[in-house]
Amino acid sequence: MYDASKIVAGLAVFVVLATSPLWYNALSAASPEAPVLQQPTNGSTECVEATEYMRANHMDLLDTWRDTVVREDVRTYTSEAGKDYTMSLSDTCLDCHSNKEQFCDACHTYSAVTPYCWDCHVIPEGGQ
Amino acid sequence: MLEKALSGSRAYWSWIFALLLVIGGGVACWFWQFNEGLTITGLSRDVVWGFYIAQFTFLVGVAASAVMVVLPYYLHDYKAFGKMTILGEFLAIPAVIMCMAFIFVDMGMPNRIVNVFLYPTVHSMMFWDTVALSGYLVLNIVISHWTLSSERREESPPKWLKPIILLSIPWAVSIHTVTAFLYSGLAARPFWMTAILAPRFLASAFAAGPAILLLLAFFVRRISTFDPGKQAIDTLAKIVTYAMTVNVFFVLMEVFTALYSDIPEHVHHFQFLFTGLEGENMLAPWMWVSSILAIVSLVVLINPKTRSNYGWLKFGCVAVVGSLWIDKGLGMVIAGFVPNPLGKVVHYSPTAPELMISLSIYAVGALILTGLYKIALEVRGQLKKA
């Protein structure tokens, strides 16, 4: 191949830069703490669905809730356990998980995710 | 062939660098607009489409005009246009890209643009416009790539290309028709609700586009050994002349219908444009200049003596482009909103950031056009002056 030395050198620089988060973290002294989620303070012990399910699927659940409420005018959700809930982020989810910073943001900040729900949806009084 | 755009003279690179500066300034403005919102433009609750969409409307016409060289050459074997078709297609490509860019910068939520494809809506003309423009871009890239690379290998283009080229002919007409349909089916906007809007769009497209192509061909002829040939120039000049004549005729038809019927909701928009309404008369001088340029261009172009004099011809082409740019790129869109649906006269003028973003999109188009023309000329070995 033409200019082999330049290409290989360029590739090497690229690989180093592209994998920098991995080796930088590996070489750093402190290991990042796993996020600690604040449990609901209103006494509630069960969520709409099981914790493992919610951890993996709350994004899809919220998307489905969003489209079902807005586009189909259906506002009641029946969980796997047969319980009925109102499909509302601000009124149902945040009713228990009232502290957005210590619940939602804990994981989102850790994994560098910025959902844009809060550009529009209002965090109820007291939670921030 | 793309690498041919990456080598050039000092003049070439200075031009590219200047364009990149303008583009950089526009991109910075656009990031500001994306964060702040479209409030940094002159748009308002009543005038929701302005300079951006007007430029899109003008450029769709330029994009469609490639058909004016493709049709005679491929459908009617008009050999004289043989060297021009690639220039026409290489004008259509940046024109379509600029159209898409102007729509993109006008959107409130550009990050949601995929929604148009995720939720296709067959009763929305805007959906069909997206389909038409995307398809036209693909068509032109495929056609120009295969014809140029075949020319480079000194072979004739592959047989399967012919039906694709023929498809591009009605497709070109359809991109500007569907753009006209964006406007001409709206009961809310009597200024645009006229059956002649689509024919008017096409006539002005087929005048302005080939006029730009002619001016580009003259410029390329000056800096290279490329010569489209006298017959190609003369025929293209006649096309511009006829198209401009038809366009002016169509405009006069609109003026008659509006003014003779004397229906207020038709008359008021013409008044706003040509005399001003309730003190809002910013566009009036522009519209009169556009009208005068149109007449002047017809005088120069219809007369065979001036049309065959290349100095006069270039002047006539500039007059055509200037007149039609004002008509579509300033008058037509804004006047649809003034007066507003409640009969009130409202103000619109583009702001500096709005103009900067627009200028940078034109610079992007110029950059792509420069690169593509450079490739075409290099392939033909015609770049060095004889």
Added chain:
Amino acid sequence: MNSSRRGFLKFAGLSAVGVAGSTAVATRTRASEEHEPPATEGKRLAMVIDLRKFSKDDALLGTIAAACHDAHNVPDFADDPKNEVKWIWTEDFETAFHEQEFQYIREDLKGKATLLLCNHCDNPPCTRVCPTQATWKRASDGVVMMDWHRCIGCRYCVVACPYGSRSFNWKDPRKAPNLAKIENTYPTRMRGVVEKCTFCDERLARDQQPACVEACDNGEIVFGDLNDPESEVRQLLAEHLTIRRKPGLGTQPEVYYIVEDPRTLQEVAPAAVVVEEEGGHA
């Protein structure tokens, strides 16, 4: 460039398009699971605004508009009319019905402040033009809805509305002074989407009347189902002379205005007949 390098570039380009396209198809299959509600016997929600019950420049008009705008966190850019957002507002009668080209108008209607809002047309041009179905007419009750999650902010619906009922968020609504502190859990919208009255779909879901209707005290605005022959709106339409805005455009607006002489308000006590006092209310 030799052919293998060109071939690599073509392959790379096509792969990129292929990946993007397949992702789009995959998401599309998921998205197409949403279904339209059945277009069977639904309601046809409409509003009748009794202009006889408003005085020329009635303070109640401001209260009604405020009730709507407060309930829905509509931004008030008072010092910046370019960015104005409004769901319900007043214009004088001649402007509201300017297609009538009034010359000699009945005295009580001259300059009378008239409530304007989205007409939730039966044949809406706005929903016809939306490229993403971010706005659509609900089959179940005729409300012309907004999906602010899907809106791309192209403003085509604003262009298509013959009544000027729609507003675009030119900037972040939360920057408006009145939204520095938000009192309810109804969402705001974000910069870049179009918004308008939705007949209070969130209140309809709770079997409540729209906020503007609730702000009235004497049936100034009546709201109901036109498909129900016993409804109050049907009775009002049967008994009174009403007009709608720009009916000739075929949009079938569902906001009706009673324009009879206020002296026909016989059933109400004489003291309630409209007087010309500034800001006073019948």
